[in-house]
Each structure stands twice: as C-alpha cells, then as structure tokens.
Amino acid sequence: MHSGVITPDNLADVLRQISQRRRQGILELSLHSGLAKIAFVQGRIVDASHSSVHPAHELVGWLQRAGYPVGAPEGYPES
Numbered sequence: 001m002h003s004g005v006i007t008p009d010n011l012a013d014v015l016r017q018i019s020q021r022r023r024q025g026i027l028e029l030s031l032h033s034g035l036a037k038i039a040f041v042q043g044r045i046v047d048a049s050h051s052s053v054h055p056a057h058e059l060v061g062w063l064q065r066a067g068y069p070v071g072a073p074e075g076y077p078e079s
Helices: 011-020 055-065
Strands: 025-031 034-041 044-051
Touching: none
Parallel strands: none
Antiparallel strands: 025 034, 034 044
C-alpha cells in the first residue's frame, strides 16, 4: 500500500506509473466533495466512482431504486 499527496500537477504522472507498471488495486482520492475511487486491473482503469455518501448507504439506494425492499444499514454513519 502506498499513500501520499496527489495534486493536479502530478495526477497524470501517478496514473502513467500505475499503467506502465501494470498495477492492480484501487486508488482512493480524498476530495473536498467526497471520496473518489479508481479501480485498476493490470494497469488499466476498469471502474471509477465518486461519492460523498457512505458506500453501504449508496448500495441500499441502488437496491431500493431497483425495487428491492431494503432498509438503511444499521451501524454505519450517514455519510
């Protein structure tokens, strides 16, 4: 696991290094507007998301919109 500060100036370099080294995993970016995640498999972006909502609440929202009768998860923060 690596951690550090990514700026608009070095974001392209970080993405290029992940691609060239064929890395796998999730790059999490803490932004003022919430959490952004970029998933990589062998250096290629396979998924990206941005949310200011806790992932458990986001999942419940998806299920409710799909018509499943689920309630809010217990024990998770609201955001």
